[in-house]
Amino acid sequence: ETGVTQTPRHLVMGMTNKKSLKCEQHLGHNAMYWYKQSAKKPLELMFVYNFKEQTENNSVPSRFSPECPNSSHLFLHLHTLQPEDSALYLCASSQGGAGEFYEQYFGPGTRLTVT
Amino acid sequence: GQSLEQPSEVTAVEGAIVQINCTYQTSGFYGLSWYQQHDGGAPTFLSYNALDGLEETGRFSSFLSRSDSYGYLLLQELQMKDSASYFCAVRDRGTALIFGKGTTLSVSS
Numbered sequence: 001e002t003g004v005t006q007t008p009r010h011l012v013m014g015m016t017n018k019k020s021l022k023c024e025q026h027l028g029h030n031a032m033y034w035y036k037q038s039a040k041k042p043l044e045l046m047f048v049y050n051f052k053e054q055t056e057n058n059s060v061p062s063r064f065s066p067e068c069p070n071s072s073h074l075f076l077h078l079h080t081l082q083p084e085d086s087a088l089y090l091c092a093s094s095q096g097g098a099g100e101f102y103e104q105y106f107g108p109g110t111r112l113t114v115t
Numbered sequence: 116g117q118s119l120e121q122p123s124e125v126t127a128v129e130g131a132i133v134q135i136n137c138t139y140q141t142s143g144f145y146g147l148s149w150y151q152q153h154d155g156g157a158p159t160f161l162s163y164n165a166l167d168g169l170e171e172t173g174r175f176s177s178f179l180s181r182s183d184s185y186g187y188l189l190l191q192e193l194q195m196k197d198s199a200s201y202f203c204a205v206r207d208r209g210t211a212l213i214f215g216k217g218t219t220l221s222v223s224s
Contacts, residue, residue, distance in 0.1 A: 002157055002159070004157075031210050033210075033211075040216065041216060042119070042202075042213075042214040042215055042216045042217070043158070043202065043204075043214040044214075045211055045212065045213070045214075048210065048211055050210065056211055090157065090158070092158075094210055096210065101145065101146055101148075101163055101165060101206060102210065103148070103160040103163065104160065104210075104212065105160070106150075106157040106158045106159070107157055108156065108157045109157060
């Protein structure tokens, strides 16, 4: 247990569905991240939130929409996905702010399959 | 572009020593991290080097040479439970990390 939880752990959705992934951290951190992990590819950073403000959008298609209502919760809203979006989606958190290094704590991920 | 290169697979036997190399090419550099990920599990933090030299944490050590854009993770006294994927990651700005593709380590008895 890393203190970062993700739900659901597995999700199968059709290309016309709308679903949301949820991440919650119990570590008192101020920064939260979404990553995509596909087979044989590096973890790809998608979004970064620092103190509830989005500080990074790594050219992610608009069919992925993040939401960070507070420092403990992060959502990824999904709609009209493509089969190539099937992957493991990982949430992470860390202390926030630039200038200092803070290790990132990862959740167990949501295994998404788009049919 | 930004890239991190590390071997895709490494095999070793229990008790051995293994070195996983990582070379990077990024627009910025604040430090090099290493993460471990077991099959089906979450990546977990192992080490971080911001300055040149060797950092030791138990059986694991990590090295950085900023002039060579190179680092490595050294695993000693290998155990079966060390079988996992190992990722190097560069902090190039702010808090964001750029990850390598990962090295799958297989430890046999």
